[in-house]
Amino acid sequence: MIEKPLLVLDFDGVIVDGIKEYWSSSRQTCLNIFSSKEKEIISFSSEIPLAFKAMRPWVHKGWEMVVLAAECSNKTSKLNLKGLQYFSKNYQTECSLALKKWGWTPFQLQEALNQTRREAISNNFNQWLNFHQPFSLVTQRLKTLEKEGIEFAVLTTKSIEFTNKLLACFDLQPKLVFGHESGSKVDVLNELLQKRIIRGFIEDRRTTLEKVLEDSNLKSIPCYLASWGYLKPQDRNNLPSSIKLLNLDTLREPISKWS
Numbered sequence: 001m002i003e004k005p006l007l008v009l010d011f012d013g014v015i016v017d018g019i020k021e022y023w024s025s026s027r028q029t030c031l032n033i034f035s036s037k038e039k040e041i042i043s044f045s046s047e048i049p050l051a052f053k054a055m056r057p058w059v060h061k062g063w064e065m066v067v068l069a070a071e072c073s074n075k076t077s078k079l080n081l082k083g084l085q086y087f088s089k090n091y092q093t094e095c096s097l098a099l100k101k102w103g104w105t106p107f108q109l110q111e112a113l114n115q116t117r118r119e120a121i122s123n124n125f126n127q128w129l130n131f132h133q134p135f136s137l138v139t140q141r142l143k144t145l146e147k148e149g150i151e152f153a154v155l156t157t158k159s160i161e162f163t164n165k166l167l168a169c170f171d172l173q174p175k176l177v178f179g180h181e182s183g184s185k186v187d188v189l190n191e192l193l194q195k196r197i198i199r200g201f202i203e204d205r206r207t208t209l210e211k212v213l214e215d216s217n218l219k220s221i222p223c224y225l226a227s228w229g230y231l232k233p234q235d236r237n238n239l240p241s242s243i244k245l246l247n248l249d250t251l252r253e254p255i256s257k258w259s
Helices: 019-033 036-041 050-058 062-073 078-082 084-089 091-102 106-123 125-130 136-142 160-169 185-193 206-214 248-252
Strands: 006-009 151-155 176-178 198-203 223-226 243-246
Touching (some): 078 084, 084 091, 206 223
Parallel strands (some): 198 223
16 A cells, blocks of 8 residues: 655644643643742733743743743743843743753653643643634644545644644544654654655744754755744744745645645
8 A cells, every 4th residue: 555645734833722721731830840939939820921922932842831931920030021032032041041040850841741731631621622722724624635645744842642632622633643752853754754755844933944954854845834823023034945934825725736
């Protein structure tokens, strides 16, 4: 049997908008790991802070959202004292400094975030699910790919465990699902390309697409930046010719017409 070509998609920001869940889980994770003294000093809003929403396009791994939740809620943090522009410009450095300040590690935060999500699912699955809003045009389009003889795969930095739960609720059945446990997106795409034809990779992180293009082995993969995703203000500007800005109108078209 000949394997069908694959369309590979990121999950958060491409298939689903989960900003309500990101804040709820990140906030609760902080509350779970904070000391009593830290809880007295820092107060968390039930509403999503504007700074948390604004910084979402810079997030690469889930644990970073826990750092942002803590920094947004700490009145003396650099994020609050120096502002979004400063923090976003120095994002990686500031995240590292925040980790040291709080005495946290990425692994610790990722595990704590995963546990928070498991508890939320166990305690009130419907609430957890409703915090995620699928992009309806995207989910509808994925269900029509079969008519073009194309299968789809999901490539995300989210845990496979939670991605699969959401995909099932959205009635989506990808051929393959890769999470943060699977390795870097570049490595996964390299492995996939040895076995399958990849008709496109849809992502909302421009830097991820640029890393894909830096790998000479992946030059054959058409790269698309999802215009509806979590984009930084300048992401649409001066795109290299090898990255196409994909909008929802074009998404409706046959894949052969995208480029």
